[in-house]
Amino acid sequence: MKSRTIRALQSGGAAFVGLAALAACGPAGATKAGGRPTFEGRGPITYVAGKDASGSVQEMLDRWNKLHPSEKVTFVQLPTDPDAQRQQMIQNAQTKSDAYTVLALDAVWTSEFAAHRWIDRLPEDRYPLSQMLKPIVETGKYRGGLYALPFSSDGGMLYYRTDLLKQARIAKPPATWAEMKADCAKVRKLPEARGMSCYAGQFQKYEGLTVNFAEAVNSAGGVVTDAKGTPHVDxxxxxxxxxxxxxxxxxxxxxxxxxxxxxxxGRRAFQTGKLIFLRNWPYAYPLMAKKDGSSKVADRFRTAPLPGLNGPGASSLGGHNLALSASAENKATAIDFMKFLSSQEIQRFTLSRAPGAPTYEALYKDPKLIKQYPYLPTLKQSILHAVPRPRVFRYGDVTAAIQQQVYAAMTGSTSSAQALKDLQQTLRQQAAGE
Known part of the structure; x- marks a missing residue:
């Protein structure tokens, strides 16, 4: 037995704060012959994720801690910004610190973290993967192995103003970009739509821009990278x-x-009546449906699949998966905790308190949940037809290159053709450097 103080990076950057003195049992990083982890050791662990605005995470941890008083989980909250989360997790992995145990990884980070051996390969037979939507399960795999356990998913949807489309005598939401632009032209002739803009997504130079660009490419019949990580943007x-x-x-x-x-x-612009259409994630639905006066569009909007070039488009597949830090201790506890946290019971509990995209197919058919979150059938279709963002070894470099070139094209600094030509060259060089 030995004790140590777990030190975790906190929101805002480089400051380290001592969180708890944890008793660690069993050998860290023990492996079988062949390199597979044995997942030994029981005792306190940490759960590392972005800031929890809903408060539901601590409720889940309290449930676990009440049942496992000698294997308690401490919640380490990282910044809201996903790029900052990734950097702090990488820093912890590179220093081989045991401060982080179970990581809530963006679904697209699996390949990078697995390739660097920052996370352990997981025992697939311990988890009910067959009950989950297949595209979500695939986000946790790397070279045929499971390295991250599906915890929550996400799919982009088109939010639209039902009242304005009805007044403009538009029978259904648009399925194509051309239909959306035509619908906007009709709606904007209405006195009630004076001064409104047509459409928005997430276009600042950050991860959201990579998502929106990938969706546009996929919805036009292309791909950013193929299954092997080869770029195809030119x-x-x-x-x-x-x-x-x-x-x-x-x-x-x-x-x-x-x-x-x-x-x-985008959410604020839509719910204050500035937009006719909006691309966003399911989290926005209950916020815009509030009837406390904070939303001008309550009872006046619905969701539909994203439009595309010649028909319904393809969302980028979002979400977070649970991964086990390779440098962590008490891995037997971690494996059990991951099963608990990813269970259908916990996902039902979480969805009852905060919007999201569960991983279990059964939850998309639950009448009570559909009544609370009418977007669930649309979201299921979004996820089933979604395309993962580039599953590449050096994802951080890839997304930075995409953001730079796409932003330059959108702001007029370069042409679309030149931006894509330069992006193709950069992505090829990055792939060659792997």
Whole structure:
């Protein structure tokens, strides 16, 4: 037995704060012959994730801690910004610190963390993967092995103003970009829509821009990278996707200030009556449905699949998975905790308190949940047809390159063709450097 003080990076950067003195039992990083972890050791562990705005995370941990008083879990909250979360997790892994045990990884980080051996391969037979939506399960795999356990998913949806479409005698939400622009032209002729903009997504230079660009490319029949990580952005399909974004800024379909939008900016614009259509995640639904006066669109909107070039588009597949830090101790406890946290019971509990995208197919059919969150059937279809962002070894470099070139094209610093040509060259060089 030995004790140590777990030190964890806190929101805001480099300061380290001692969280708790934890008793560690069993050998850290013990492996079988062949390199597979044995998952030994029981005792206190940490759960590391972005800031919890809903408060539901601590409730879940309290449930576990009440049942496992000698194996308590401490919640280490990282910044809200996903790029900052990733950097702090990488820093912990590179120093081989045992401060972080179970990591809530963005679904797209699995390949990078697995390839660097920052996380352990998990025992698939310990988890009910067959009950989960297949595209979600695939986000946790790397080279045929399970390295991250599905915990929550996410899919983009099109939010639209039902009242305005009805007044403009539009029978159904648009399935294509051209239909959306035509619908906007009709709606904006209404006195009630004076001064409104047509559409917005997330276009600031951050991870959301990578998501929106990938969706545009996928929805035009292209891919950013193939299954092997080979880039394919200098193609006619990718250009049609990027041109949709660039031309929409030029013709006013997307308001100019949307180049600064993250998720919350778009949500506020929609719920204050500034937008007819909005691309966003399911978390926004109950916020915009509030009838306390904070939303001008309560009872006046619904969701639909994202539009595409020739028909319904393809969302980027979002969400978070649970991974086990390779340098952690008390891995037997961690494996059990991950099963608990990813269980259908806990996902039902979480969904009853905060919106989201569960991983279990059964929860999308639950009448009580559908009544509370009417977006669930649309969200299921979004996830089933979603395309993962590039599953590459050096994801951080890839997303930074995408953001730089796409932002330059949208703001007029370069043409779509040149941006994609430069991006293709950069992504090829990065792939060659792996």
């Amino acid at each position: 193609t006619p399909q990718a250009k049609r996707g990027l041109d949709f974004l660039v031309n929409s800024f030029k013709d006013g379909t997307i308001p100019k200030d949307a180049v600064t939008y993250q998720e919350e900016d």
